Amino acid sequence: MARIAVIGAGMGAMAAAARLAVAGHRVVVYERTETYGGALRRLERDGFAFDTGPGLLTLPAVYRDLFVKTGKEALEDRVELVQVDPAARHVFADGTEVSLPNASRAGVVAALDEALGRGAGARWSDFLVRAREAWDRTRRPLLEEPLWSNWRVLDEKEPYPGVPHKRFLRTRRAVKLHEIGAWELRDPRLAALLADSALAYGVDPGTAPASAAVLPYMEHAFGTWYVRGGIRELARAVYERCLARRVEFVFGAEVTAIVEKDGRAAGVEFADGTSAEADTVVGPGPWRLRGLLPGAELYGAGAVPPEPEDRFPGRVVVCLALRGAREPGAVHRTVVHAADADGDLEKFRRGGVVPELPTVLVDRPDDPALRPDADHESVVLTATVPAATEYDWAAPGAADAFADRMVAAAGRAVPGLGERVLWREVRTPLDTERETGATGGAVPPPALAAPEGVLHPANATAVPGLFAVGGWSHPGGGLPHAGMSGALVAGLVVEGPEFRGSQ
Structure with a gap:
């Protein structure tokens, strides 16, 4: 039985801890918060409750697998999963609206044809067929297997099979997500649907590779799910599974260094000067591991280099406590698209200027657990924004001014929103940084294969006994990816470098 120290109690870390404990190891999780x-x-106040992170779950099979592999109780024995239908209502800049059914291609085709005109549904359906090809080509290496030693093959060819497009006497295929929108979807509203799927993951649709088409495909193929009581309940269930498997948690324990002995990780040191020995250390992303083990060569020559966390965007979340009941027919999620998506994204890229009219996700769960009574409603607004290192969210009035614009945008989706607000709380990338430790409060994107894709460093480092888990390591950010990260780390610790992933 090995002693394993896990730094942080994020979803990937807890997923790894539970699996390692079942394998017979003594696991202690040290969490600085x-x-x-x-x-x-979760934010709770005056009988209202709000999810301040992801509001919905895709690929629930990842967490079903975690519960199957770590005990007799299934995931659905611990939380109630509800398939959201419609998957989302979209309000476009021109006033067009469409509600897309959950995991129903025929329903989506019919809805798009009715709202956007005949042929729109077929173009979106054909796009999803091509997106599935990209998914089939990248699913195992990017989700289910440790990062290949010859990872550069994932950078050599765009896995999305773009349709030939003739332009200026040349025939080209889409290699960027925005080119799919312009050349294949041929409708600014369909292009906005595609762009939103990337933006929701913190991926800039203007620079994202065409392989980011797997993101809307995941939602279409596997559905979007809500956890009754809020997504925080999923974290509670995973935490309780860890406790049931005798994982020990130490909260308020800030790890300031990783102890190295005889060339391998041998424990952790804390801010109060104490330390704990370990045979194996599972740490956070590589960018922060550098600070915990300065001077060490974490990744050998030819490995995927760690990217600075603050080069990726963050999120602003506005929690709204509303007077008045949720109106009949209200949907769980509405996406209010920016009036000038291209212009706002261009500002975004130039020096971290926040968009004037952002795309806003409006989450309105019909869940009595989140409101004091039937005469009130809790609503969460989310927008992707520059990280705190790109924009000064602490400047006087900066957060509130942006929140005002988000509320104004959301007013297109929620009747009488402005008059219904009892109070609100605004959370910026500064709050994300405080809670997760991510530089600037940035949100890690999922791994995407392509010549200009996004790949994260491997879970195994060049330091024996030291592994990295979570969104800043392979396979990147997103709830499903966090669960797979934990599975990969556990496999590598238990089986060693010969581990080749789930079967």
Whole structure:
């Protein structure tokens, strides 16, 4: 039985801890804050409750597998999963609206044809067929297997099979997500649907590779799910599974260094000067591991280099406590698209200027657990924004001014929103940084294969006994990816470098 120290209690870390404990190891999780869950936090006040991280779950099979592999109780024995239908309502800049059914291609085709005109549904359906090809080509290396030693093959060819497009006497295929929108979807509203799927993951649709088409495909193929009581309940269930498997948690324990002995990781040191020995250390992303083990060569020559966390965007979340009941027919999620998506994204890229009219996700769960009574409603607004290192969210009035614009945008989706607000709380990338430790409060994107894709460093480092888990390591950010990260780390610790992933 090995002693394993896990730094942080995020979803990937807890997924690894539970699996390692079942394998017979003694696992201790050291978390610098006073709670678990990483970005899956909950704000509670005056009988209202809000998810301040992801609002919905895709690929629930990842967490079903975790519960199957770590005990007799299934995931659905611990939480109630509800398939959201419609998957989302979209409000476009020109006033057009469409509600897309959950995991129903025929329903989506019919809805798009009715709202956007005949042929729109077929173009979107054909796009999803091509997106599935990209998914089939990248699913195992990017989700289910440790990062290949010859990872550069994932950078050599765009896995999305773009349609030939003739332009200026040349025939080209889409290699960027925005080119799919312009050349294949041929409707600014369909292009906005595609762009939103990337933006929701913190991926800039203007620079994202065409392989980011797998993101809307995941939602279409596997559905989007809500956890009754809020997504925070998923974190609670994973935490309780860890406790049931005798994982020990130490909260308020800030790890300041990784102890190295005889060339391998041998424990952790804390801010109060104490230390704990370990045979194996599972740490956070590589960018922060550098600070915990300065001077060490974490990744050998030819490995995927760690990217600075603050080069990726963050999120602003506005929690709204509303007077008045949720109106009949209200949907769980509405996407209010920016009036000038291209212009706002261009500002975004130039020096971290926040968009004037952002795309806003409006989450309105019909869940009595989140409101004091039937005469009130809790609503969460989310927008992707520059990280705190790109924009000064602490400047006087900066957060509130942007929140005002988000509320104004959301007013297109929620009747009488402005008059219904009892109070609100605004959370910026500064809050994300405080809770997760991510530089600037940036949100890690999922791994995407392509010549200009996004790949994260491997879970195994060049330091024996030291592994990295979570969104800043392979396979990147997103709730499903966090669960797979934990599975990969556990496999590598238990089986060694010969581990080749789930079967």
